[in-house]
Amino acid sequence: MNQKKSNMKKITGVLGLGAMGCGIAQNLHAKQQLGTVYNRTILKAQQFQKNSGIQYSKTLAELASTCDVIITSISADNDILEVINSLLPNLKAGTIIIDTSTIGIDTVATCKQLLAEKNCHLLDAPVSGGSEGAKNGQLVMMVGGDELILNSVSDILCCFTKSIAYMGDSGNGQKTKAVNQIMAAGINQAVTEALAFAKTIDLDANKLVDVLSGGAAGNWYLEHRGKSMLQGDYQAGFKVKLHHKDLMLCNKIIEEMGENRLPIVEMTLIHYQRLIDQGYGEEDISALFRSKQQLLQN
Incomplete structure (x- = not known):
């Protein structure tokens, strides 16, 4: 992957503060690449803010309107579809959603289509390495989608990965x-x-x-x-x-x-x-x- 950095720093948010998402967010914060976090259970977001000083987003609308890049860490297909539909009304054109979850290929296609209608982008980017890998910034990422979009966020992804493999078209990350x-x-x-x-x-x-x-x-x-x-x-x-x-x-x-x-x-x-x-x-x-x-x- 071409590790080309964008000239303008993007505001990055992490959605989902489970074992994986929390580790990702912590590593982004350590590299000064984290703008905000959101979690459905607000207590986790409040605790993250207390520990890091990073302001959490109280709603998905706030997260969507704030961020240029949103990294999602959610466990189920229905949940990611619900989240994408909730984000859509407030997403800025050009927003990049990087989904690190493991979901179905059909769900990837649906999310991509929904985001494209708002001139936004999706990278299906599942990870391997477990909670230890997330905590230590040593995840292996497998990415499907537009390679130019991937290159534009490589500096962000490198904060919590040890390798990033571009696998081709949308859905190939999940495959x-x-x-x-x-x-x-x-x-x-x-x-x-x-x-x-x-x-x-x-x-x-x-x-x-x-x-x-x-x-x-x-x-x-x-x-x-x-x-x-x-x-x-x-x-x-x-x-x-x-x-x-x-x-x-x-x-x-x-x-x-x-x-x-x-x-x-x-x-x-x-x-x-x-x-x-x-x-x-x-x-x-x-x-x-x-x-x-x-x-x-x-």
Whole structure:
């Protein structure tokens, strides 16, 4: 990506102060690139203002009329559609919406059309790296949309990312994220099952994590979640219920294409649904280790 900076500093707002959005906003603030924030639950916005000194927008209308760039971090398709429709009446021509959420390709197309009617722009820019990546400014971003628009906001995006990949037309960011989420599901299945097996055969699983991390089986997930799951620590980095939602989107894509099923996705959806039904939907996806242990103990 051509990291070309605009001569005029844009006023940037962050919409959605969950674990991801808050990390993004904090990094923008640290680089003096944040103008305002908005959150549906006003208490989070007030707390952010107290900690940072950044004025929060009390309404979506205020956010829309204030900002040149709005970065959204929202979890569901219906929510992003509702937000876009609420922003529209007060958006300035030329406003750029950068959606970091993981949503459906059809939702991207709808949002793009709505914004185009107001002479505004959409970049579908889902991210990978979890809450740690957001907090540390080390997210990986996959972008679909107009490359010139992307280049015009590169200085903003670099504040909270370690890499930005331009993937082509609108919707391609979400397609790339779908591939990422399928891979993440497979890795989660492999790591949790392997470590549950290691405990079953009485190996020192903590030592095993160190050994395997340096070899061909080593990966980010094993390194960052292996020991915590062995300790029964499933503090959310990426929630089970959110990965479940993302994998449902993957299934929808393949079904609309009339192609065969995705076995890893289908298996993981079943396992995640069990965890959700058991009350573990808010936990990190490494909570799948619970299920693997139970399976091997029976």
